[in-house]
Amino acid sequence: xxxALKIRLLALFLxxxxxxxxxxxxxxxxxxxxxxxxSVLNKVKRLEHYITLIANKAMDDNLRxxxxxxxxxxxxxxxxxxxxxxxxxGKETVIDRPVRTYFDRLYAIKADKVxxxxxxxxxxxxxxxxxxxxxxxxxxxxxxxxxxxKESSEVPDYTDVTEKAIDITIKPDTTLxxxxxxxxxxxxxxxxxxxxxxxxx
Amino acid sequence: MVVRYxxxxxxxxxxxxxxxxAQLVYDWENRAENWEYRVKNIEFFIDRxxxxxxxxxxVHAANPKDTAECLAxxxxxxxxxxxxxxxxxxxxxxxAVKQKINTFFREINSPYQPKFIRFEDLFWYAELNMSVQxxxxxxxxxxxxxxxxLGQGVQAWVIKSFHSSDLQIDERFRGNELYFPPSTNxxxxxxxxxxxxxxxxxxxxxxxxxxxxxxxxxxxxxxxVKIEAIGKITYHFxxxxxxxxxxxxxxxxxxxSGWLLGLLQPANNQQKVQYLKxxxxx
Numbered sequence: 001x002x003x004a005l006k007i008r009l010l011a012l013f014l015x016x017x018x019x020x021x022x023x024x025x026x027x028x029x030x031x032x033x034x035x036x037x038x039s040v041l042n043k044v045k046r047l048e049h050y051i052t053l054i055a056n057k058a059m060d061d062n063l064r065x066x067x068x069x070x071x072x073x074x075x076x077x078x079x080x081x082x083x084x085x086x087x088x089x090g091k092e093t094v095i096d097r098p099v100r101t102y103f104d105r106l107y108a109i110k111a112d113k114v115x116x117x118x119x120x121x122x123x124x125x126x127x128x129x130x131x132x133x134x135x136x137x138x139x140x141x142x143x144x145x146x147x148x149x150k151e152s153s154e155v156p157d158y159t160d161v162t163e164k165a166i167d168i169t170i171k172p173d174t175t176l177x178x179x180x181x182x183x184x185x186x187x188x189x190x191x192x193x194x195x196x197x198x199x200x201x
Numbered sequence: 202m203v204v205r206y207x208x209x210x211x212x213x214x215x216x217x218x219x220x221x222x223a224q225l226v227y228d229w230e231n232r233a234e235n236w237e238y239r240v241k242n243i244e245f246f247i248d249r250x251x252x253x254x255x256x257x258x259x260v261h262a263a264n265p266k267d268t269a270e271c272l273a274x275x276x277x278x279x280x281x282x283x284x285x286x287x288x289x290x291x292x293x294x295x296x297a298v299k300q301k302i303n304t305f306f307r308e309i310n311s312p313y314q315p316k317f318i319r320f321e322d323l324f325w326y327a328e329l330n331m332s333v334q335x336x337x338x339x340x341x342x343x344x345x346x347x348x349x350x351l352g353q354g355v356q357a358w359v360i361k362s363f364h365s366s367d368l369q370i371d372e373r374f375r376g377n378e379l380y381f382p383p384s385t386n387x388x389x390x391x392x393x394x395x396x397x398x399x400x401x402x403x404x405x406x407x408x409x410x411x412x413x414x415x416x417x418x419x420x421x422x423x424x425x426v427k428i429e430a431i432g433k434i435t436y437h438f439x440x441x442x443x444x445x446x447x448x449x450x451x452x453x454x455x456x457x458s459g460w461l462l463g464l465l466q467p468a469n470n471q472q473k474v475q476y477l478k479x480x481x482x483x
Contacts, residue, residue, distance in 0.1 A: 029353060037256075083393060119233050125244045126258030126320070128383035131357045138387025142233065164235060167387045172440050191395070193388035195241070196452055198232075 028129060036127045039187045040168050044139045047074055047166075047189060048118045051143075054107050055114040062074060068103040075099050076169050076188040085197040087160050092197045111157075113148040127170070135170040135185070144200070163195040215379070231465030232454065239287065243327075243436055246448060249285055251317045251398055253277035260317045269425055271312050278310050287451050287461040297397050305444065305465060316441055320383075321350050322331055324440040324473075327358070328480060329390055332429045335420070339429060340367035342417070345481060346390070349377050356383040360393070363417040368426065373481065376411045394428045436460070437480060439473050 050071035054064050072078060081097045082102035097105065119142035127137045141164050146156035167190030174183050240246050245255040252274060253259050263274030292298050309316045318325070329344040342365040349359045360379035363372045385392045396402040403421045410418070420426040438446040447464035451457070468476065 082392070083391075121234065121237055123237075123241060123245075124256050125242050125384065125387060126248075126256055128258075128320070128356050129354050130382040130384075131351055131380055132354055132382075134382070136382040136384035138242060138244075138384050142236050161232065163241070165241070166387050167384060167392065169382075171301075191388055191391050193391045195389070198454070200232075 008197075016114060028127065028135075033127050034139070036170055036185060036187070037124055039170070039185060040124060040127075040139060041122055041136060043074055043168070043187045043189060044122050044166065047071065048141065050074070050103075051106065052116050052118075055109065057111075057113060063077045064107055068100070068107060069139055071103050072100050074189050076190055078194075080167075080190050083164075083191040083194040085160075085162055085194040087197055087199050090199065094194050109147065111147045111149050112151040113153075115146040115148075116154075117141060117144045119144070124168075133172065135172075136167040137170075139166045139168055140164070141166065141194075159200045160197050161200050162197045165193045165195050167191045168194075207452060213245065218339075235454060235456050235458065238284075238456040240461060242440075243448065243460050244386075246436075246460045247318050247320055249281045252281050254359070259317060262315050262317070263312050264393060267473060275310050275312060278315075279306060282306060282310065284457065286457075286465075287449070287463045288451075288457045289451070290463055301467070304467075308443065309441070318440060320348060321356060322348070322440045325436065325438045326361075326480065327386060328435040328437060329393070329431050330433045330435075330469065331394070331431050333365075334429050335368060335425060336426045338437060341365060342368060342370070342426075342428075344383075344393075347392075348383065349380070351377065357381060358383060358385050358390075358393075363415075363416075368420070369416050371482070372415055372417055374410075374415075375414075378409050379406055380409065389434060390431050394431050397428050400424070404434050412463060439468075443467055443469070445476055 009048065018195045021023060050067050053067050054061055056064070056169055077123075078100050079101045081096045082099050083094050084102060084105075087091055087093075121142075123140040125138045127135050128170040130136050143164060145158070145160050145162065149157045169188050169190050170185050171188070172183050172185055174181055214472040215377065237374075240249060244258065248255045248257055251260050253261065260300075263271045265271055286302070290428075291302070314338050325348065329346065331342045331344060332403065333342045342363060344360055345362040346358050347361050348359055351357060357377065359377045359381070361374055363370050363379045381390075381392055381396070397422070400422055403418050407415065407418050407422055417426070421428075435452065436448040438444075445464075445466050445468045446462055448460050449463045451461045451463075
């Protein structure tokens with residue numbers, strides 16, 4: 001009885017400390033890559049959903065506010081940087097913002113109406129294993145922003161389309177589910193880089 | 202074999218018919234579709250160069266015993282290879298340019314020994330031209346990075362050199378201590394800028410660095426230098442036998458945009474060594 005318990009504890013110890021490492025050192029199969037890609041695309045879609053929701057002043061204010069924390073949770077941590085860009089007289093300005101500040105400012109844009117949409121296709125690079133046993137990739141999104149300073153305006157006062165690149169991290173996480181050790185691969189978002197901003201009409 | 206070879210030449214030559222190339226560049230006016238076709242990442246450049254789906258990171262050649270499959274692969278690859286050239290820089294009236302590109306296509310897209318490039322290849326480099334703040338002035342600092350394979354499928358981008366005439370810095374790093382995730386190129390090395398400006402990161406690396414202390418890292422730790430921005434990024438591909446390719450980001454509203462081949466030059470090994478020397482000393 002005691003021996004069995006010791007073996008189980010040893011197995012648990014090995015799985016907890018070596019499990020992710022052992023798994024990470026296995027070949028990155030196409031099946032695993034497909035799984036990662038689906039997981040990443042799901043996270044990116046959720047990010048797009050939250051950006052649209054937080055910016056949309058027609059939505060319930062409490063829902064918009066509570067979405068900020070949910071959006072921040074998509075990221076690896078709050079130290080991640082989101083670049084924002086704006087076009088003034090055709091000149092592009094890019095600023096770094098910590099992730100929570102980015103969402104707070106998105107919520108508080110001084111305008112009656114803000115409409116943010118995303119182009120249907122999100123493109124994703126191959127998934128690669130890094131030195132810290134995390135998997136890495138980059139996703140690309142195409143964001144369309146329209147700002148109306150007055151609700152009655154039919155034509156937006158400010159418009160742009162921005163191409164953004166998102167760092168993606170997948171950290172294998174071993175958890176005990178019932179009596180089985182299961183490796184989970186939660187995808188998290190990292191820094192977001194503005195590739196390009198263009199005016200639209 | 203001869204027929205295939207001739208067909209290959211015809212396909213390549215066909216691409217140079219002005220109507221065909223014009224169509225390639227200007228047909229697609231829709232911005233979103235331009236965006237979709239744009240080469241957004243150097244990995245997509247590699248995938249397209251190899252005629253593989255973008256984001257696959259794989260390399261599969263056509264079966265050389267299957268003539269139809271082989272020809273279809275070559276035809277499609279010719280088209281994709283051509284789409285990777287910065288057409289704003291290609292002088293289609295210049296016979297020497299046409300000759301060089303045709304030779305390149307024939308060597309790369311050979312039916313029997315097609316040549317591919319891979320992310321994990323040695324001998325391709327990223328050159329980052331950065332502006333830094335030092336002594337209240339904006340100065341230039343260049344950095345050369347390389348993809349290294351650390352075994353068991355682990356890959357990383359590693360800083361291999363810093364060079365700045367303004368700061369009188371010329372440093373090479375033989376080890377792999379200054380590493381970054383393999384995807385850091387995707388966000389234009391933004392993670393490199395943030396890490397170099399982070400004293401805890403630089404302090405940790407200063408302690409781990411093998412060999413002579415780094416003047417650049419020390420100045421970053423002490424706050425005497427701060428990276429303002431990473432400007433122009435250039436990728437240098439030296440792994441193809443007989444060729445050097447230089448890739449830059451081309452920003453324009455066209456399908457022919459993104460990471461594109463700006464410079465293609467024939468080069469033997471000696472010329473490549475010289476090219477590398479100049480790259481590190483740039």
